[in-house]
Amino acid sequence: MTKVFQISLGILAAIGGFVDIGDIVFNATAGATFGYQLIWAVVLGAIGIVVYSEMCGRVACVAKRPVFDVVRERLGYKVGLTTLCASQFVNVMTCAAEVGGVAIILRHLFGLPYRPLIVVALLLLLVSVWFLPFEWIERIFGFGGLLLIVFAVAALKLDPDWAAVGHGLIPHIDTPSPLIWAYFVVGILGATFMPYEVYFYSSGGVEDGWVPPHDLKLNKLTAIVGYSLGAVLSISIMVVAAELFLPAGIEPGFLGTVALAAQTPLGEAGLLFALLGMFFAISGAAIDTSLAGAYNMAQFFGWEWGKYRKPAGAPRFTLTWAAFFGLAFLIVITGVDPIFVTELSVIFSVVALPLTYIPILLVAGDSSYMGEHANGRLASGLGWFYLVVIVVISLAAVPLLVLTNMGEG
Amino acid sequence: MAALLGAAALVASGCQGGAMTEYRFSKDAESLHSLATEGGLLADGVVDSRTTSAFVLTHAQELASDAEKLASVVASTQPEPGLGGKTERLAALARLAATQLRVLADHPSDPAAAAAIKAALNDTADAAEQLEKSL
Numbered sequence: 059m060t061k062v063f064q065i066s067l068g069i070l071a072a073i074g075g076f077v078d079i080g081d082i083v084f085n086a087t088a089g090a091t092f093g094y095q096l097i098w099a100v101v102l103g104a105i106g107i108v109v110y111s112e113m114c115g116r117v118a119c120v121a122k123r124p125v126f127d128v129v130r131e132r133l134g135y136k137v138g139l140t141t142l143c144a145s146q147f148v149n150v151m152t153c154a155a156e157v158g159g160v161a162i163i164l165r166h167l168f169g170l171p172y173r174p175l176i177v178v179a180l181l182l183l184l185v186s187v188w189f190l191p192f193e194w195i196e197r198i199f200g201f202g203g204l205l206l207i208v209f210a211v212a213a214l215k216l217d218p219d220w221a222a223v224g225h226g227l228i229p230h231i232d233t234p235s236p237l238i239w240a241y242f243v244v245g246i247l248g249a250t251f252m253p254y255e256v257y258f259y260s261s262g263g264v265e266d267g268w269v270p271p272h273d274l275k276l277n278k279l280t281a282i283v284g285y286s287l288g289a290v291l292s293i294s295i296m297v298v299a300a301e302l303f304l305p306a307g308i309e310p311g312f313l314g315t316v317a318l319a320a321q322t323p324l325g326e327a328g329l330l331f332a333l334l335g336m337f338f339a340i341s342g343a344a345i346d347t348s349l350a351g352a353y354n355m356a357q358f359f360g361w362e363w364g365k366y367r368k369p370a371g372a373p374r375f376t377l378t379w380a381a382f383f384g385l386a387f388l389i390v391i392t393g394v395d396p397i398f399v400t401e402l403s404v405i406f407s408v409v410a411l412p413l414t415y416i417p418i419l420l421v422a423g424d425s426s427y428m429g430e431h432a433n434g435r436l437a438s439g440l441g442w443f444y445l446v447v448i449v450v451i452s453l454a455a456v457p458l459l460v461l462t463n464m465g466e467g
Numbered sequence: 468m469a470a471l472l473g474a475a476a477l478v479a480s481g482c483q484g485g486a487m488t489e490y491r492f493s494k495d496a497e498s499l500h501s502l503a504t505e506g507g508l509l510a511d512g513v514v515d516s517r518t519t520s521a522f523v524l525t526h527a528q529e530l531a532s533d534a535e536k537l538a539s540v541v542a543s544t545q546p547e548p549g550l551g552g553k554t555e556r557l558a559a560l561a562r563l564a565a566t567q568l569r570v571l572a573d574h575p576s577d578p579a580a581a582a583a584i585k586a587a588l589n590d591t592a593d594a595a596e597q598l599e600k601s602l
Contacts, residue, residue, distance in 0.1 A: 166521065166525050166526065167522075168521055169522075169524050306504050307501055308505045309498065311533065312529050314525065314526035315526075318508060318512075321517060321522075326516075326517055326518055326519060329517075467494060
């Protein structure tokens with residue numbers, strides 16, 4: 059049981075990359091538009107984020123250096139500051155979308171007006187981060203997000219064509235709209251590599267007090283299990299959407315549409331599991347982003363940081379995560395569509411992507427830092443391969459966004 | 468970053484007003500078909516008592532709001548020659564779907580009302596599909 063609790067960091071970090079508000083709708087839209095064709099992109103992204111999270115967890119464990127510490131040292135002050143600005147912009151936009159998402163789910167659960175529920179969502183998140191110890195944040199929101207497993211149950215109940223699902227693991231294009239297909243591939247991979255996941259994951263490793271050699275195995279297990287579960291949830295939503303929405307011609311544009319996909323085969327229980335799973339997953343992603351924003355600032359400017367300290371022990375860190383929630387609230391209370399905000403933030407994250415992942419790869423492979431725990435051939439080879447993937451995503455994202463009108467054709 | 472913001476603004480500005488081309492008509496008809504079909508699916512849950520009234524109320528309102536926006540956007544376009552009548556019909560259907568969805572939101576736990584609305588929304592979805600095919 060202890061082991062199960064220990065991997066909760068990986069689950070919570072994975073939720074941000076696979077089933078936050080934007081991913082939930084994006085995956086459903088991918089399934090409703092292309093059936094099972096894009097399952098391979100989820101798997102490709104999952105392997106990549108496992109590789110990089112394991113690396114940055116290992117660096118945090120061995121060198122006690124979380125990601126932004128490494129970014130500043132390897133890239134220098136000016137480029138590091140650019141990375142910081144881009145990352146913080148994405149963090150605050152994503153946090154805003156998630157806060158709005160929590161309010162939407164509360165609205166679906168209780169039928170109350172949206173704007174007052176934004177205030178309720180904000181207070182719930184502030185109270186959770188203020189009072190809960192880091193390990194309980196991981197457990198409550200990480201494992202709560204796993205209620206989304208209801209989509210896997212729904213997928214099984216719908217009994218899809220498993221041969222076609224399997225065929226989806228092989229990259230292929232079977233559509234008259236290859237540009238839109240490419241937009242969705244880039245969107246899925248971009249969301250999987252959202253930088254705040256590795257900021258949160260590596261800082262979480264420090265929060266959890268990882269020490270080598272014992273916790274290096276835990277790091278590997280946490281990354282593999284956490285992100286694999288995230289990928290399973292993501293694929294399940296895609297499969298359910300492919301089964302229900304593609305034949306009916308429904309274009310999922312709301313969180314409610316995705317919840318409806320669980321209700322249709324499983325009834326009221328399916329609906330409630332889906333809504334509660336979304337509540338925990340989206341709340342967890344909101345906490346991921348606000349804490350990641352505070353970790354980044356503290357590590358870049360050399361402040362005291364950590365949830366394991368009391369708020370008075372790390373006042374600037376505490377003020378920063380609270381300010382992230384405050385800014386998120388101000389954005390979302392304007393009435394902007396949270397799903398639109400999160401989809402845009404995925405695209406804007408392209409600026410921060412290579413500048414985040416290059417330093418991780420360089421430091422994880424540097425034996426002067428890592429000693430015997432530096433990258434081996436496999437980690438190094440996979441790291442360079444995925445760095446190429448990340449650079450391609452970064453270059454392709456904006457042109458595809460414009461050419462496809464955000465995937466709408 | 469400025470280029471990104473420019474691109475985002477370009478996309479965010481969307482397709483309000485402007486010309487109604489065959490391509491755009493087809494996309495808007497697809498959107499209406501989607502909204503009405505989803506509304507029918509939502510109403511189906513009420514008919515079989517497989518949902519909650521809070522969810523039906525709030526999701527039907529979301530769909531109705533989208534249908535109203537679609538009606539407004541379609542009505543604000545300048546149709547290309549030959550599309551004038553169809554564009555008017557599409558805008559009227561979108562307004563009809565919005566009304567039907569508002570009725571569903573007002574009766575989120577009434578199976579009899581939901582059955583009637585489900586049938587009406589399915590008819591609206593079929594009409595939108597026929598309009599798209601008529602191009």
